[in-house]
Amino acid sequence: MGLQRIVQPKTQRGKRALEHKEPKIHENIKTSLLLKGGNTSLLVTQVLKELFRNSVFIVIHESFFVFSRKNITRPFEDQNSLEFFSTKADASLFAFGCHSKKRPNNLIIGRMFDGHVLDMVEFGIEKFVSMLEFKGEKCVFGVKPCLVFSGQAFEQDSEYQRIRNLFTDFFKGPVVDNVRLAGLEHVISVTASGRKFYIRNYRILLKKSGSRTPRVELEDMGPSLDLVMRRTKLASDDLFRRALKQPKTAKPRKIKNISHDAFGSKLGRIHMTKQDLSKLQTRKMKGLKKRPFESSGEAAETSGTETTSPVAKKAKQTAT
Amino acid sequence: MANMEVAKFEEILGSKAKNFKSIDVQKALDVEVDAGNLAIYDPNMLDLASKNTEESLKAVTRDNVQLLLNRLWELPVERRENVIIVKLPEPTTKLPREKAVPKEKPLTKWQQYAKLKGIKNTKKGRMLWDPEAKEWRPRWGYNRINSEKEKWAIEVKEGADAFEDPFAKLKKEKQERVAKNELQRLRNFARARKMKVSTDGPASSAPAKDEILKSLAVTRRSDASMGKFSETLPKEAKNKFSGRKRKFEQNNVSAAQEKQRHLDIISKLESGQAVLDVQKATNAVMNAEDQARANETHDSKDMKKRKTAGKSGKKGQFGKAVKMGKGKTGKGKMGKGRVGKGKMGKGQMGKGQMRKRK
Numbered sequence: 104m105g106l107q108r109i110v111q112p113k114t115q116r117g118k119r120a121l122e123h124k125e126p127k128i129h130e131n132i133k134t135s136l137l138l139k140g141g142n143t144s145l146l147v148t149q150v151l152k153e154l155f156r157n158s159v160f161i162v163i164h165e166s167f168f169v170f171s172r173k174n175i176t177r178p179f180e181d182q183n184s185l186e187f188f189s190t191k192a193d194a195s196l197f198a199f200g201c202h203s204k205k206r207p208n209n210l211i212i213g214r215m216f217d218g219h220v221l222d223m224v225e226f227g228i229e230k231f232v233s234m235l236e237f238k239g240e241k242c243v244f245g246v247k248p249c250l251v252f253s254g255q256a257f258e259q260d261s262e263y264q265r266i267r268n269l270f271t272d273f274f275k276g277p278v279v280d281n282v283r284l285a286g287l288e289h290v291i292s293v294t295a296s297g298r299k300f301y302i303r304n305y306r307i308l309l310k311k312s313g314s315r316t317p318r319v320e321l322e323d324m325g326p327s328l329d330l331v332m333r334r335t336k337l338a339s340d341d342l343f344r345r346a347l348k349q350p351k352t353a354k355p356r357k358i359k360n361i362s363h364d365a366f367g368s369k370l371g372r373i374h375m376t377k378q379d380l381s382k383l384q385t386r387k388m389k390g391l392k393k394r395p396f397e398s399s400g401e402a403a404e405t406s407g408t409e410t411t412s413p414v415a416k417k418a419k420q421t422a423t
Numbered sequence: 424m425a426n427m428e429v430a431k432f433e434e435i436l437g438s439k440a441k442n443f444k445s446i447d448v449q450k451a452l453d454v455e456v457d458a459g460n461l462a463i464y465d466p467n468m469l470d471l472a473s474k475n476t477e478e479s480l481k482a483v484t485r486d487n488v489q490l491l492l493n494r495l496w497e498l499p500v501e502r503r504e505n506v507i508i509v510k511l512p513e514p515t516t517k518l519p520r521e522k523a524v525p526k527e528k529p530l531t532k533w534q535q536y537a538k539l540k541g542i543k544n545t546k547k548g549r550m551l552w553d554p555e556a557k558e559w560r561p562r563w564g565y566n567r568i569n570s571e572k573e574k575w576a577i578e579v580k581e582g583a584d585a586f587e588d589p590f591a592k593l594k595k596e597k598q599e600r601v602a603k604n605e606l607q608r609l610r611n612f613a614r615a616r617k618m619k620v621s622t623d624g625p626a627s628s629a630p631a632k633d634e635i636l637k638s639l640a641v642t643r644r645s646d647a648s649m650g651k652f653s654e655t656l657p658k659e660a661k662n663k664f665s666g667r668k669r670k671f672e673q674n675n676v677s678a679a680q681e682k683q684r685h686l687d688i689i690s691k692l693e694s695g696q697a698v699l700d701v702q703k704a705t706n707a708v709m710n711a712e713d714q715a716r717a718n719e720t721h722d723s724k725d726m727k728k729r730k731t732a733g734k735s736g737k738k739g740q741f742g743k744a745v746k747m748g749k750g751k752t753g754k755g756k757m758g759k760g761r762v763g764k765g766k767m768g769k770g771q772m773g774k775g776q777m778r779k780r781k
Contacts, residue, residue, distance in 0.1 A: 109612055126522035133521055195521040217523045251487045253465035267464070272518050275460045281501070281508045282461070287492065292484040296471045301480055307488060313443040316496040319489040321481055346519035367499030 124193045128350050132277050133214075136194040138185075140201025140209075141175035146231055147200035147208050153234055153326040154198070154302075174199075178211050179334055182220045190218045196273055206333060213336075214272055216346040221338045222269050226300065226330035234304070234325030241324055242289040242306060247276045249287060249307070254295035263295055265337050285309070290321065302328040446493060448486045456494050459514030463491040529615040532607070571597065633664075640664040 112118040123131070137151050176184040178199055185197060199211040206227065213223035234241065250271060256263040274291050287307055294301040305321040312318035338346065360372040455464040465487050471479060498509040530538065537543075550559040551568050560568040577589040640662045644650035676684075691698070 109609070126525040128525060130521050214519070216519055216521070221519060247461060249488060249491055250460065250462035251465070251484050251491070252462070253467070253469060253483050253487060255466060255468050257464065258466035268516065268518065271460060271462060271516055275462070275518075278459070278514060279511065281510055282495075284495065284500075284507050284509055287461070287495070290484060290488050292480065292487075294469065294471075294480055294483065296469055301471075301476075303480055303484065305481070305484060305488075307492075309492075311443060312446045314446065316446050316493050318444050318446050319485055319492055321485050321488065323481070343519065345523075347517050348524055349520070350524045 128352050133196050133272065134192070134194040136188055136192055136197040138174050138188070138197065138199045140199060141173050142202050143200055144202035144208055146228060147202050147210060149233060150210060150228055150231055150326070150328065151198060151200045154328065178213070178223060179225065179336060186215065186218055186220065189215045209333070210330070212269065212273065214269060220336065221342070221346055222265060223336040224266055224269065225333040225335065227333055228328060229331055230329035232325055232327040237323050237325040239322055239324070240306065246286060246289045247279060247282065248274060248289040248291045250274055251290055251292040253292070256295040262335060262337065298332045300330040300332065302330065446489060448489050454487065454490055456491060457515045458494055458498065459511050460516055461491065462516060463487045531611040532614070636662055637664045
């Protein structure tokens with residue numbers, strides 16, 4: 104959309120960097136900000152590292168900003184420093200880990216809209232099993248995960264619905280057009296029960312089933328987390344609706360006269376003028392061959408038809 | 424012999440087919456599949472209270488993944504470089520944007536004018552043939568054609584001042600062009616933000632006037648006599664920032680007046696009513712209210728009201744003020760009544776004048 108700034112960037116590189124940060128019609132992949140609080144337990148650090156930095160998550164987002172320094176900030180009390188980091192790093196998702204006597208093993212997950220906190224949920228980590236403790240193969244880097252959300256609460260409670268949306272945003276990875284069927288090998292499962300969330304990571308094993316579709320078997324891969332919901336700060340419906348608003352141009356334009364059937368083949372409708380059958384080339388026979396004395400009369404006829412043909416051509420062009 | 428072999432073969436095949444586990448999954452409520460995000464939402468009730476939570480979680484997830492993959496395997500398949508690929512549909516889950524929808528870039532003054540007149544830019548090539556250097560050179564930028572830097576001699580035209588430095592003149596002209604362009608850019612910027620635009624400065628606003636008045640008041644006082652002898656202009660309005668001088672009642676007054684003063688004091692004392700300082704009283708009330716409100720918010724934080732806490736304090740978040748560099752704003756409305764305040768820009772105005780002269 105171009106730069107509208109009073110102080111213009113001095114270098115092309117700086118200009119490009121600023122343009123990358125600008126609001127766009129087709130947005131960048133959301134990047135995450137991982138922050139450690141003023142006081143962090145080993146467990147929380149490990150969760151931050153594994154849940155968001157291991158093979159599962161690092162590839163999902165283009166870049167990660169792991170701030171190894173302590174950040175003495177409390178997102179639920181004051182969001183300013185978080186918003187500052189977010190705009191600075193151009194990251195709209197954040198995970199903040201801290202540990203205190205009042206809230207042991209605390210994990211805050213949230214997202215930003217327009218440089219301000221939109222949704223923010225605080226969890227207590229009740230159980231954590233590192234992926235190092237699971238034997239067996241791990242997923243390849245760069246795999247887009249399958250997401251499974253189960254539990255009644257996700258359908259009934261609006262708060263849980265928002266949390267589900269937040270988790271989808273965090274875990275879904277880039278939007279892709281195509282996916283390799285054999286490459287589907289990772290599942291993130293989030294299960295809600297009461298105020299508890301069970302996050303599990305599995306590897307998919309595709310077995311023979313006797314039909315085209317394979318039979319699915321799962322293998323634990325880790326990390327596994329049991330989370331308890333603590334505080335939440337969710338955007339008002341009005342604000343959330345504003346954040347959902349998509350620009351008109353982002354929607355794909357409807358293409359006329361082209362459709363696809365159930366088998367995936369492309370069907371097109373063409374409008375044409377009436378075909379001139381007198382010019383149709385049929386089987387050549389000696390008896391039907393034009394003779395020189397006939398051709399002069401024919402020529403006059405053809406020129407007559409030619410005068411009409413450009414009109415027909417034009418009509419054809421506009422129709423297609 | 425042959426018959427027996429066939430029978431064995433069928434037996435083996437049959438047993439294998441039986442060995443395969445089913446890919447069908449039964450659910451009480453229908454699941455929602457978002458194939459674009461590879462996500463599946465299962466609204467069914469869970470029984471996690473049983474002993475083996477881990478196993479039941481895995482079983483539920485397996486069933487759901489099976490349902491998801493069943494759906495994915497139905498999608499149209501494509502083969503690319505010996506790899507089977509499916510085309511995913513658009514994601515159905517609506518996720519919030521990272522930033523607000525971009526606003527349309529406002530047109531510059533020139534763009535507006537060009538649109539009005541239907542002027543369209545013709546595309547010019549970047550490279551031009553330089554017959555002197557015998558090579559292609561860029562029209563603009565580094566190493567450009569007809570650069571002022573390369574001119575080592577400049578012809579003095581007839582009637583021109585022979586003692587003028589033509590190189591300095593060229594340089595100055597270029598500087599002026601750059602400055603004009605910058606000014607126009609700033610004016611376009613200010614106009615896009617609906618700021619007041621004066622004809623000779625980039626932008627001006629009401630606070631700028633106050634700034635000037637303030638600094639004027641300070642400079643007037645900034646001499647050895649504390650501004651006792653600094654003159655004011657004829658008909659100059661009183662500066663509102665010049666401060667107020669305290670006034671005291673005269674000490675030496677007539678006996679009658681002095682008597683009246685004392686009597687007033689005595690009558691006040693005798694009346695027995697307290698003297699009400701309205702300003703002081705209102706301040707006290709306002710203070711108390713503020714204190715009460717502060718205490719209230721503090722209490723509510725402690726009480727952990729989840730939902731109300733989530734929705735309060737969101738109101739004014741997005742009201743961003745437009746900041747402009749302090750030093751860049753034009754000062755005052757000095758050029759308010761000037762000729763150049765026409766509808767067209769400065770450059771256009773010049774053209775208009777020229778046409779008139781003809």
